[in-house]
Amino acid sequence: MRAIWTGSIAFGLVNVPVKLYSATENHDVRMHQVHKKDGGRIRNQHRCEECGKTVEYDDIDKAFDDGEHRVVLTSEDFEALPAEDNDDIDVLQFVPSDEIDPIMLEKAYFLEPTSKTPKAYLLLRQTLEDTERTAIVKLTLRTRTRLAVLRVCGKVLMIQTLRWADEIRDVDFKGVNSKAKISDKELEMSEKLVESYSEDFTPEEFSDDYQVELRRLIDAKIESGESLDVEETFDEEDSEEDTGGDVIDLMEALRKSVDSSRSSKKGTSGKKSDAKKTSSKKSGAKPKKSTAKNSAPKKRTG
Known part of the structure; x- marks a missing residue:
């Protein structure tokens, strides 16, 4: 990883020197545009509406236009902004962690x-953990002043930028104010359905199906060329099942969903146990019995 920002966390008279690294990366297959007729690469050009000439990136400035006034801002104008010179992550508040809305x-x-x-870094990390608090901070990142949270992630401190309050839209959908009556039975069945799906979140179990299939398609095209049979590459069993139209009876839908979830879980647990048996057979090891006797340490005989 390469650091994209260097500075320090400042709260009170305490300074914590840090480097900032992007915590995530994009796994999408990178693609570009080509001419359908001959496969030639399509390049974007910046063309001026006034003179019709193609303009190089270094000759482009930014402008604000409200319909009546146009204000052109040069790179020198942006560099003159006070926020540009700030190399501190300023702590503004420490708030309860559950007050941060994920939106x-x-x-x-x-x-x-x-x-x-x-030591100051470790002290701040330990304090945030023990107090179950999250720091609200302000920093300048890529010439923009950002509001962010400073929190603990495993053994590392991390920053997550926040949207400003006025960037969250206010909505008032008619449906959410409906006075449709929910019966106790429907609520009970809905809670059973939630319970049947309940388990610990393990993000490693999930994958980006679209990117997996796209990579599969690209590999198949490399191997077979343009004569690729797409239906053969993607079996019919991969397609979505027909749900049989809209469901009218909510209670019946809930009941079927609970039953389906239970049978699906049984099948999954069966597959997992079969996989363990197969793996133990391949390694030639006998499956261990997890009994209290087996787990107890053996006494040494002199």
């Missing part, structure tokens, strides 16, 4: 301690 969260960054003695 406000944006991009995540890891913070690496850069001091030879990272």
